[in-house]
Amino acid sequence: MRMKIVFLAAALTGGLAIQAVANPIGRRTMIYDGKTSEIEASPIESGDLWITTADLSSAAGFVIKPQGVCRDELCFPLPKSRQSEFVSKRGSVTWFNLTAFAALIKQPVAHDIKNGVWVFGRRSDIQNNLLNTLEAPDFKLADMNGSVHSLSDFRGKKVLLVTWASW
Numbered sequence: 001m002r003m004k005i006v007f008l009a010a011a012l013t014g015g016l017a018i019q020a021v022a023n024p025i026g027r028r029t030m031i032y033d034g035k036t037s038e039i040e041a042s043p044i045e046s047g048d049l050w051i052t053t054a055d056l057s058s059a060a061g062f063v064i065k066p067q068g069v070c071r072d073e074l075c076f077p078l079p080k081s082r083q084s085e086f087v088s089k090r091g092s093v094t095w096f097n098l099t100a101f102a103a104l105i106k107q108p109v110a111h112d113i114k115n116g117v118w119v120f121g122r123r124s125d126i127q128n129n130l131l132n133t134l135e136a137p138d139f140k141l142a143d144m145n146g147s148v149h150s151l152s153d154f155r156g157k158k159v160l161l162v163t164w165a166s167w
Helices: 002-012 053-060 080-086 098-104 124-133
Strands: 027-032 035-040 050-052 063-065 068-071 074-076 087-090 093-097 109-112 117-120 140-142 148-150
Touching (some): 027 053, 080 093, 080 098
16 A cells, blocks of 8 residues: 555656655644645544644645635635635634645545545646646656666656556
């Protein structure tokens, strides 16, 4: 299972290989835009990832504003009739359902329950922009001897990538 999550995480993050690590109770690992963050576990019982608004800002770069969920000038409005799917107040803490938000903006998500790891891939509009450039995203992987190589190390040279997966 760990091998599948690492390869799926690599696919979702544009080739960046990530090793899942078991988390202590009460913490989760979230990978968003290739950035790995330790976040608080939610008291909300569901199969979704609910994170604090502080973690939403620090780990994903979004803030909740009256016009929606925003990062810099980019804002995604939340449907008014579905606010409770996205935002929940528990005591003094406001929780945000990042999984429901990812579904709203058509962003792929992978979740490893055993290790408490959530990986969020690129939104479809960003993926389409990358396809239009015909340039592979940069990534780093170890060779058979453990030496790490980056695709950008080979820019301007012909490269043959051979991939394999057990699933």
